Amino acid sequence: DQQVKQNSPSLSVQEGRISILNCDYTNSMFDYFLWYKKYPAEGPTFLISISSIKDKNEDGRFTVFLNKSAKHLSLHIVPSQPGDSAVYFCAATFQGGSEKLVFGKGTKLTVNP
Amino acid sequence: DTGVSQNPRHKITKRGQNVTFRCDPISEHNRLYWYRQTLGQGPEFLTYFQNEAQLEKSRLLSDRFSAERPKGSFSTLEIQRTEQGDSAMYLCASSSPPANYGYTFGSGTRLTVV
Numbered sequence: 338d339q340q341v342k343q344n345s346p347s348l349s350v351q352e353g354r355i356s357i358l359n360c361d362y363t364n365s366m367f368d369y370f371l372w373y374k375k376y377p378a379e380g381p382t383f384l385i386s387i388s389s390i391k392d393k394n395e396d397g398r399f400t401v402f403l404n405k406s407a408k409h410l411s412l413h414i415v416p417s418q419p420g421d422s423a424v425y426f427c428a429a430t431f432q433g434g435s436e437k438l439v440f441g442k443g444t445k446l447t448v449n450p
Numbered sequence: 451d452t453g454v455s456q457n458p459r460h461k462i463t464k465r466g467q468n469v470t471f472r473c474d475p476i477s478e479h480n481r482l483y484w485y486r487q488t489l490g491q492g493p494e495f496l497t498y499f500q501n502e503a504q505l506e507k508s509r510l511l512s513d514r515f516s517a518e519r520p521k522g523s524f525s526t527l528e529i530q531r532t533e534q535g536d537s538a539m540y541l542c543a544s545s546s547p548p549a550n551y552g553y554t555f556g557s558g559t560r561l562t563v564v
Contacts, residue, residue: 341492343492371552373552373555378557379557379558380454380541380543380555380556380557380558381493381541381555382555383552383553383554384552386552426492426493428492434506435498435500435505435506436481436545436547437483437495437498437506438485438493438495438553439495440492440493440494441492442490442491442492443491443492
């Protein structure tokens with residue numbers, strides 16, 4: 338069963354506009370969430386994370402929002418740039434122990450100039 | 451530090467052959483992970499080492515798969531009697547706790563079984 342779901346396989350936005358990538362999870366035991374970006378032929382690169390005790394974390398153009406009651410998180414990119422075009426993965430983990438990550442299937446973001 | 455290094459980048463093998471991949475983590479990271487990614491899917495956890503001890507294995511890791519991390523440095527992942535279903539990208543990552551800083555992934559080894 339898919340514990341982390343990214344229901345949009347792809348998203349296309351214009352340069353300068355906001356990109357919103359969504360992620361849902363089913364396991365209420367997850368207490369830490371991360372977003373990774375992946376370019377072709379490269380490994381995933383860590384982007385931003387959020388603890389379950391927070392509802393927002395911001396880093397430059399990237400903001401992650403967490404709605405625990407809805408088991409939903411989103412990544413906002415403002416303003417979007419062509420270099421942001423990549424596959425974005427949402428991941429979740431339990432802190433302590435192995436801290437292995439459970440990934441969604443990813444959303445391919447295309448930012449058009 | 452050059453990050454997490456994986457070799458080879460690509461491997462094509464015939465069904466039934468054995469293959470071995472190597473991962474060199476970031477030197478100060480004591481945790482090392484192996485993940486597998488197939489087309490259209492996110493990475494899936496395979497196994498985890500803390501220093502030289504293999505502390506967790508996924509049920510995805512069948513008896514044909516074995517991983518080692520001697521002396522807590524580099525790690526190897528061996529697949530025996532490869533099957534076409536083993537074709538995937540094998541990703542290695544390393545970290546130091548807590549993982550809220552995110553792992554550092556290598557570029558992966560793409561395995562094709564023909």
